Amino acid sequence: MSRWEPLLAVQEHDTHADQLSHRAQHLPERARLREVEEHTAALDVRLAAVQERRGELARSQQRLEDEVASLAGRADQAEKQLYSGAVSNPRELQALQDDVASIRRRIGQLEDDELEILELSEPVDAQLAEMGAERARLEAERARVADELAESEAGITAELAAVRAERAELAAAVDAALWPEYDTLRSQLGGVAIARLVGSTCQGCHLGLAAVEVDRIRKLGVDEIVHCEECGRLLVRG
């Protein structure tokens, strides 16, 4: 076994760990979670507008109710005076009667306005109920996806811990002099610093080496440093 074999085993674990990290960063659950949160945010914007409209209607209704109550008070007051016997002048009595009739008419108009507002409120309330249900559905979906995401992350974290523990054991068997070049090549070549030469093919770049180069390499001892002429990675032979 050459001195490169333990380093190649480390490489395999580093590659596995890189894949797990990549998978952790690109979990479909995370994209789905973002999507659900975007839908919720968009719904909240529309919901706020409808709630604003509902609030306006409620305030209008309250204003009408207050005005009706105040007018009803005035009408009651005038009627009380009318029937108290305190006023005997026919002209004054007539004026009071006219006053009461006019107030009652005004109350009737305001009550019609109130009915109109109630009618306008109905579809708005229905819309609010629909949006509330949609929001609850999105909230449940968010919670479900968040759980799935946490589960996937926990699975990857556990797998990553196992890979790293194995890697640490393997690393102990690696010739310390090999680390600097391994680390440099790994950072320069997409995480893969060392690969096996199978036949005339480098397993790092999957390109075939020239026959002359393969011949030259075959004559070297397995512990010699050999780089792939195509990609520059360390080649493991034997």
Ligand SMILES: [Zn+2]
């Ligand atoms: Zn190569």
